[in-house]
Amino acid sequence: MNIHARISKEWRQRMIFMAMMLNGSGLWFCYDGFIAWPAQEQNYQRLVTLTAGTLAGEEKPTDKNPNVVRAWATYAAANKLPEKIPKHRSPGDLSGQRTIGSIFMFIGLTFIGWVVLQHRRSVRADGDIITGANGVKVHLDSIIDMDRRKWVTKGIAYALYEENGKKHRLCLDDHKFAGCEAIIKEAESRIAARNAAVTPPIPG
DSSP: OEEEEEEOHHHHHHHHHHHHHHHHHHHHHHHIIIIIHHHHHHHHHHHHHHTTTTSOTTOOOOTTSHHHHHHHHHHHHHHTOOSSOOOOOOHHHHHHHHHHHHHHHHHHHHHHHHHHHHTTOOEEEETTEEEOTTSOEEEGGGEEEEEOTTHHHHSEEEEEEEETTEEEEEEEETTTEETHHHHHHHHHHHHHHHHHHHSOOOOO
């Protein structure tokens, strides 16, 4: 048999979605930490200056104070700034957003690199030899059993085979590598044929 099981469309789409989630989250946090929040803090300091002497004691300028709201609305309109009362963003707040964003971006870009490398892998069946995604070569007739316990939920089966007196298993992931099921069925067909050959016939 000749089968070349390459990365499936479904697996690729799933990885693209995950990459978008990771890098999108990273960009969101980085935007807040490097652009949006510093701008808010700059406007907040303007608000502090604008309302200096009009607040009682240690009161901070917030949208709960009507005088603050009116003062900012007038200033914002005159200077083409956002109407929403700016919030205080401390150096710790900015650092936290930047750190989280950088971590997400590092993980996201690393993940993209890993996905690209996965596209160089595949599962092949050339004649009687199966070459797994990790490069391991297994003869079809050395497979003694097929473990399908994860087949229904994940599309994964494990070919159990013997080599040099030791038992090993080869992962055949049909969700990731489209075409593995044909290899699995061929192996199961050969296992059934061997078992039938050694099983004595039932007397009639």
